[in-house]
Amino acid sequence: MRVLATVATAFVVALPTTARAQSLYAPRAVKRAYAAGTRSADGNPGANYWQNRGRYEISITTAPPARRVSGSEAITYFNNSPDTLSSVVFKLLLNVHMPGAPRSGGTSEDYLTSGVHISSFAVNGTAQEWTGRGFTSQSVRLPEALAPRDSVRFAIEWYYDVSLQPGREGMIDSTTYYLAYFYPRVAVYDDYDGWDVMDHAGHEFYSDFNDYDVTVTVPRNHVVWGTGTLTNAPQVLQPDALRRYQASFASDTAIHVATGAQTEAGSITAPNVTNSWHFTATNVPDVAFGLSDHYAWEAGSLAIADRRVSAQAAYSDAAPDLHQMVEYVRHSLDFLSNQWPGVPYPYEKMTAFEGGAGMEYPMMANDQSYPDPVFSRFVVEHEIAHTYMPFYMGVNETRYAFMDEGWATTFEYLMAEADMGPERATTFFQQFRVNGWASTLSPLVDLPIITPADALTGGAYGINAYGKPALAYLAMKDMLGDDLFRRALHAYMTRWHGKHPTPWDFFYTFDDVAGRPLDWFWDNWFFSNHYIDLAVRGVARAQGGYTVAVENIGGMDAPFDLVLTFSDGTTQRLHQTAAVWQADGKRASIAVSTARAVRSVTIDGGIWVDADASNNGWTGN
Numbered sequence: 001m002r003v004l005a006t007v008a009t010a011f012v013v014a015l016p017t018t019a020r021a022q023s024l025y026a027p028r029a030v031k032r033a034y035a036a037g038t039r040s041a042d043g044n045p046g047a048n049y050w051q052n053r054g055r056y057e058i059s060i061t062t063a064p065p066a067r068r069v070s071g072s073e074a075i076t077y078f079n080n081s082p083d084t085l086s087s088v089v090f091k092l093l094l095n096v097h098m099p100g101a102p103r104s105g106g107t108s109e110d111y112l113t114s115g116v117h118i119s120s121f122a123v124n125g126t127a128q129e130w131t132g133r134g135f136t137s138q139s140v141r142l143p144e145a146l147a148p149r150d151s152v153r154f155a156i157e158w159y160y161d162v163s164l165q166p167g168r169e170g171m172i173d174s175t176t177y178y179l180a181y182f183y184p185r186v187a188v189y190d191d192y193d194g195w196d197v198m199d200h201a202g203h204e205f206y207s208d209f210n211d212y213d214v215t216v217t218v219p220r221n222h223v224v225w226g227t228g229t230l231t232n233a234p235q236v237l238q239p240d241a242l243r244r245y246q247a248s249f250a251s252d253t254a255i256h257v258a259t260g261a262q263t264e265a266g267s268i269t270a271p272n273v274t275n276s277w278h279f280t281a282t283n284v285p286d287v288a289f290g291l292s293d294h295y296a297w298e299a300g301s302l303a304i305a306d307r308r309v310s311a312q313a314a315y316s317d318a319a320p321d322l323h324q325m326v327e328y329v330r331h332s333l334d335f336l337s338n339q340w341p342g343v344p345y346p347y348e349k350m351t352a353f354e355g356g357a358g359m360e361y362p363m364m365a366n367d368q369s370y371p372d373p374v375f376s377r378f379v380v381e382h383e384i385a386h387t388y389m390p391f392y393m394g395v396n397e398t399r400y401a402f403m404d405e406g407w408a409t410t411f412e413y414l415m416a417e418a419d420m421g422p423e424r425a426t427t428f429f430q431q432f433r434v435n436g437w438a439s440t441l442s443p444l445v446d447l448p449i450i451t452p453a454d455a456l457t458g459g460a461y462g463i464n465a466y467g468k469p470a471l472a473y474l475a476m477k478d479m480l481g482d483d484l485f486r487r488a489l490h491a492y493m494t495r496w497h498g499k500h501p502t503p504w505d506f507f508y509t510f511d512d513v514a515g516r517p518l519d520w521f522w523d524n525w526f527f528s529n530h531y532i533d534l535a536v537r538g539v540a541r542a543q544g545g546y547t548v549a550v551e552n553i554g555g556m557d558a559p560f561d562l563v564l565t566f567s568d569g570t571t572q573r574l575h576q577t578a579a580v581w582q583a584d585g586k587r588a589s590i591a592v593s594t595a596r597a598v599r600s601v602t603i604d605g606g607i608w609v610d611a612d613a614s615n616n617g618w619t620g621n
Helices: 028-035 093-097 239-248 260-265 320-338 373-385 387-392 405-420 422-439 458-480 482-496 503-514 519-526
Strands: 011-014 053-062 068-079 085-091 117-123 137-146 150-161 170-173 176-180 210-219 223-226 255-258 274-284 288-292 296-304 307-315 349-354 359-361 364-367 534-542 545-552 560-566 571-576 587-593 598-604 617-619
Touching: 053 176, 117 137, 137 150, 210 223, 210 288, 223 274, 223 307, 223 349, 239 255, 239 296, 255 260, 260 296, 288 364, 296 320, 307 320, 320 349, 320 373, 320 405, 349 373, 359 373, 364 373, 373 387, 373 405, 387 405, 405 422, 405 458, 422 458, 458 482, 458 519, 482 503, 503 519, 534 598, 534 617, 545 560, 545 598, 560 587, 571 587
Parallel strands: 053 210, 307 349, 349 364
Antiparallel strands: 011 587, 053 068, 068 150, 085 137, 117 150, 170 176, 176 288, 210 274, 223 288, 255 296, 296 307, 359 364, 534 545, 545 587, 560 571, 560 598, 598 617
């Protein structure tokens, strides 16, 4: 039964007159940014806000089944900060595969490689020794310090071997690779933490918004799908395939650009020894590419705002669930653009590629095949939802994973609610996102959401990044109502699109748009170790009806329904938003106006699953 909709009923909530204290912890570095005027207490970027960026020209070559990927790049890095930079931190993310690298969880021999090898390195045209040490984060001292409002040019040649164990990237089969995090990049230097020196140990990422010009050279018969505009389709596709590809940009239904058999037979790509696929993208935080010599290629499109957006899929013919993937992609883009978050999809295309993990990249999703097509759709919807967080909003998902995974999980639920209906969506969400938190007694799962995600592992990470923050966002939506929640969400997305928001920028924006401080809610959901456990503590007759006493044992300010059963057998639901706990987070007295005799009262939390349901009911004598 849906618990988000308020049933029209005569009831009032009696709240104590003294409100709970309102204050939010903020790290000292974040406080310093507000003091420096780079961020504002109303949630807007400050008058002194700045961020750095880069321009990347990249060429890579690979020839499956050989595992070697060789690359060269020119990076123009712009220092928009007020600081003089004597060193630059680079990210060599694929060093996570090296023996001894910090990783969350174990790995097999197939996962391990020798990492990224730097063949040459130059700064402003002068060759330099690569002095970086460590694993995925390496600091390199500049021969001449980089002044504020100045730029520096790096030239790097490197190579690495594709991991045999497919995951977020790696070898899918002997001639199918997913190439992600494959290039040396400059780490984020921001206004509150300075250089991002966190090692990538299996968590998420943090990237600047950059411009990319990427050429991927592969043997004939290999098709390359990837982030950005394919600028040279006539040079890499044969005429019939090119015609079908171009037609897909105006088609509301899927077009078979290539079957797997056609790709293998050599009738899709240009008949050269190698083909170089050229892609460009502007103002994106990353790029990724998939390639195969036997994948099927389907493509369609849909109208979003005043333009057509391409929806593509690349998969093995042996994956029956992925034959519907273009429609799943189209549906996801339509819902996200027009319903929640209700912001038009910002890119020209989205491609779902059959890979080894459920993982998101700008304009790309690396998704596995599953026996259940419903679950396949669920996964791709979640990955495409990440377009908005962290790609539209450049959040530090390594440290604050709830700012992207939590939102993708929220949009995933709202999409499922529209697709499956409220009851099935609630059951699905409980099963995959909430029940683990409700049933686990480990104190790790009750760590505050604000706990830095790079310090979390296992279940603590999963619950704090996905289910728990999604419940918080949905509780806020329930409390504010769709209209005000949408206005606050859109204000946050408008203010911080293409920038680097912190959690406090989000909190303060919602306070600003709502026109009232919501710190009691933020503090309870994001900064406490509370959990959801409510109890009915008594039902008493009162003038005009009854008073129901509810105790908040777990301390979390969760919405709930009171389900009343009357002596005549009829039932009624009274929905309570999180506001019922604002004045007193421990107890609420709910007045029910009715002339009928109440036989029983039950708490139904819906997606806000109660940790102990044994005390959720009352039955009269």
